[in-house]
Amino acid sequence: MSAQAAALARVPEPEALPRLLAGARSDGSAVSLAEHLDRYGDVPLRPRRGAAAELIELVEAAGLQGRGGASFPTARKLRAVAETGRGRKAFVLANGVEGEPLSGKDQVLLRYVPHLVLDGAAAAAAAVGARKTTVAVGAGARDAFSAVHNAIAERERRRHDRVGFQLVCVPDQFVAGEETALVNWLNGGPAKPTFTPPRPFERGLRGAPTLVQNVETLAQLALIARFGPEWFRGLGTPEEPGSALVTLAGAVHRPGIYEIPLGLSFPDLLARAGGPSAPIAAFLVGGYFGAWVAAERARSLALLESDLRTAGASLGARAIVAFPASACGIVETARVTRYLAEESAGQCGPCVHGLAAIATALEQLAWSKAGRRSPDTRLGRWLEQVTGRGACRHPDGAVRLVESALRVFRDERERHAQGSCSGAGRPLLPIRERRPVGR
Numbered sequence: 001m002s003a004q005a006a007a008l009a010r011v012p013e014p015e016a017l018p019r020l021l022a023g024a025r026s027d028g029s030a031v032s033l034a035e036h037l038d039r040y041g042d043v044p045l046r047p048r049r050g051a052a053a054e055l056i057e058l059v060e061a062a063g064l065q066g067r068g069g070a071s072f073p074t075a076r077k078l079r080a081v082a083e084t085g086r087g088r089k090a091f092v093l094a095n096g097v098e099g100e101p102l103s104g105k106d107q108v109l110l111r112y113v114p115h116l117v118l119d120g121a122a123a124a125a126a127a128v129g130a131r132k133t134t135v136a137v138g139a140g141a142r143d144a145f146s147a148v149h150n151a152i153a154e155r156e157r158r159r160h161d162r163v164g165f166q167l168v169c170v171p172d173q174f175v176a177g178e179e180t181a182l183v184n185w186l187n188g189g190p191a192k193p194t195f196t197p198p199r200p201f202e203r204g205l206r207g208a209p210t211l212v213q214n215v216e217t218l219a220q221l222a223l224i225a226r227f228g229p230e231w232f233r234g235l236g237t238p239e240e241p242g243s244a245l246v247t248l249a250g251a252v253h254r255p256g257i258y259e260i261p262l263g264l265s266f267p268d269l270l271a272r273a274g275g276p277s278a279p280i281a282a283f284l285v286g287g288y289f290g291a292w293v294a295a296e297r298a299r300s301l302a303l304l305e306s307d308l309r310t311a312g313a314s315l316g317a318r319a320i321v322a323f324p325a326s327a328c329g330i331v332e333t334a335r336v337t338r339y340l341a342e343e344s345a346g347q348c349g350p351c352v353h354g355l356a357a358i359a360t361a362l363e364q365l366a367w368s369k370a371g372r373r374s375p376d377t378r379l380g381r382w383l384e385q386v387t388g389r390g391a392c393r394h395p396d397g398a399v400r401l402v403e404s405a406l407r408v409f410r411d412e413r414e415r416h417a418q419g420s421c422s423g424a425g426r427p428l429l430p431i432r433e434r435r436p437v438g439r
Contacts, residue, residue, distance in 0.1 A: 010041050011227055014234020018259040019243050020219050024112040030147040033154045036115040043119050043225050052082060055127040059221060062229035063241045068095060068177075068214030069289075069317050071305055074221065077211060080201040081128040085209035090130040092163075093186070093205060094121045096148075096215040097138045097170045097177035100287040101432040102319035105245035106215050108257045110137060110144035113219070114151035118165065120218030123225050125163040128211050134166045135215075136182055139437045145169060171437045174288070174343035175394055179212040181345070192345040193392035216245055236262035240304050244315070250322035250428070251278040266298045270322065281325040282408050284429075286316025288336050289397030291404035292329060312404060321429065328423025329409035330416055333402060334362035339431045340398040348391035355398055358382050362402065365416050379406075 012022065023031045023039045031039075060075035081090055094117060096106045109117055121133045135152075137145045145167070152165045173191055175181050181193040183204045204210025213221075220242060224232050233241040240262045246269070249255045253274030260269060266283065270276055280295045291313040293301070301307050308314055323329065341355035361379040383403060386395045406413060415422060 010039065011231065014231045017235070017243060017261070019223060019235075020109065020116065020216070020245060020259055021113060021257075023116070028112070030111060030151065031113050031115060033115055033151070033158065033160065036113070040116070040119075040222075040226060043123050043222060052127045052129065055123060055221075055225060056082065058224055058229055062224045062232040063239075064217065064220055064224060064232070065240070066214055067216035067220065067244055067318065069286075071315065074213070074217055077201065077213065078124065078127050081130075081209045081211040084201055085129055089206075089208045090128050091205040091208055091210045092121055092125045092128065092130045092133040093179075093182065093200070093210055093212045094118075094133060094135040094215050094218055095177060095179065095182060095212055096141070096144065097136050097182060098141070098317075099138070099172070099174045099177040100289075100317040100319055101174075101430045102249060102284075102287045102321060103247045103317045105247050105257050105318060107138075107141045107144045109215055109219055109245070110135075110141070111147045114144075114148045115155075116219045116222050117215045118148075118151060118155065118161075120213075120215075120220070120222035120225075121165070122161045122163045123221060124211055124213065124218060128209070130163065130211070132164050132166065134168055134186065134205065136168050136170050136186070138176070139169050139172045140432070169437050172432060174340065174432075175345050175392070178392070180392075182212065183210065190345075192347055193394070194347075195392060237304065239306065244303075244318055246303070247317075247319045248273050248322070249320070250284075251276050251280055251324040252322050253277050260303065263302045263304050265302055269303065269320070276322060278324040278326060280322050281327075282323045282329060284319075284321040284323055285313045287319040288340060288401060289393075290314060290316045290319070291400055292323075292333075292408040293404075294408050312400075312407075323428075325422075326424050327428045328366070328412060328421050329405055330362070330412045331366045331421065331423050332427075332429050333405035333409075334359065334366040335427060335431065336429055337362050337398060337402055340394070340401075343394075345392060345394060348389075348395075350386045350389040351391070351395045354382060354386035354389075355395055358386065358398070358402060365413065366421075 056075055056078045064074040065071040096110050098106045125133050170176050175193050176191040178193040181191045183200050185191040200210045200212050236242045243259050246258050282295055283293045283298045285293055293311045293313050338359040341359040344351045383399050387399050
């Protein structure tokens with residue numbers, strides 16, 4: 001068989017799933033470099049004249065959007081770093097820090113198919129003119145860290161890449177995975193995000209232009225480089241093409257990580273997880289910076305940013321909880337809001353004092369006794385005062401979650417005002433403990 005025929009034989013059908021996890025081993029161990037190349041072949045784009053522009057054009061034609069939360073067009077990020085870094089040293093930062101307690105998709109990629117992520121990082125480095133790539137993993141993701149460490153060592157033994165890889169461990173803080181917080185931490189400062197320029201593409205690691213991309217985005221980029229934009233667009237919609245990894249939890253028979261075509265409906269997502277395991281009252285969509293959506297409303301929605309926007313929601317961290325009717329949305333939101341208040345970066349009043357006040361008011365509502373004065377008036381005023389006034393997006397994300405809870409669980413609010421609760425009392429949503437990391 002010729003090399004060209006062998007390459008064509010590796011191309012999967014565009015509609016086939018899984019894509020990203022197709023090479024995962026059944027025994028749970030990470031795929032070796034030899035196994036990875038046997039399935040996918042090598043990335044055809046190697047450093048040569050015109051290769052950088054070619055890759056960026058492929059990604060732009062594919063319509064790839066970031067899979068880390070913001071859904072920003074990947075080609076625009078690549079082009080910004082390539083143009084800013086022209087003639088200067090640039091870096092690529094593969095962001096595998098999942099500060100979101102509900103999400104596990106990035107850890108799964110790094111643990112089981114690390115070479116797909118490293119392929120994407122190496123290709124992106126060639127596109128922006130970078131010679132160094134840093135892979136950042138959260139402190140709690142020990143198996144993922146070990147898998148990436150071994151994968152990098154394997155590639156170095158075979159001299160597989162022209163780019164150098166560095167693996168770093170980052171504290172398990174909710175805000176640590178935000179790109180500016182991550183860059184600040186790696187530059188020796190605190191893991192604090194910021195709105196203020198310069199952005200990482202202008203001045204990031206060591207003051208150089210830096211491409212910061214979520215690890216799933218890089219894995220998708222590696223597939224586009226191999227199979228092309230038309231193949232990538234074989235799933236999803238014209239405006240939001242491709243597949244995505246989703247972490248599904250809550251009242252389903254088989255919670256876990258699912259690779260889905262963008263545009264899948266909520267009922268079809270539940271069906272892939274074996275269906276509901278209990279009556280569902282609502283869905284928490286997008287993680288703790290996401291929004292609650294009533295179950296009845298969700299039935300008519302597709303997993304698309306454009307569709308979810310009509311319900312005040314977003315794919316965000318692509319973490320979804322099927323929330324059972326036997327739990328209390330007010331109590332759970334109070335727990336999460338207190339967690340978000342404690343995870344504040346501590347750099348502005350709206351976050352430090354505003355979120356703490358909002359969490360206290362929610363707790364008073366959640367555990368109020370009949371006849372106690374309702375905190376609703378103060379809560380509404382504080383939510384309005386905090387919105388848009390933070391030094392980063394942390395307070396806005398928390399406000400979005402609380403406002404959606406007060407809207408979706410309106411009946412539950414009334415029960416609590418009367419001193420009752422429909423919940424079973426057992427905590428449902430996970431709260432992650434901080435794991436400090438030494439320098």
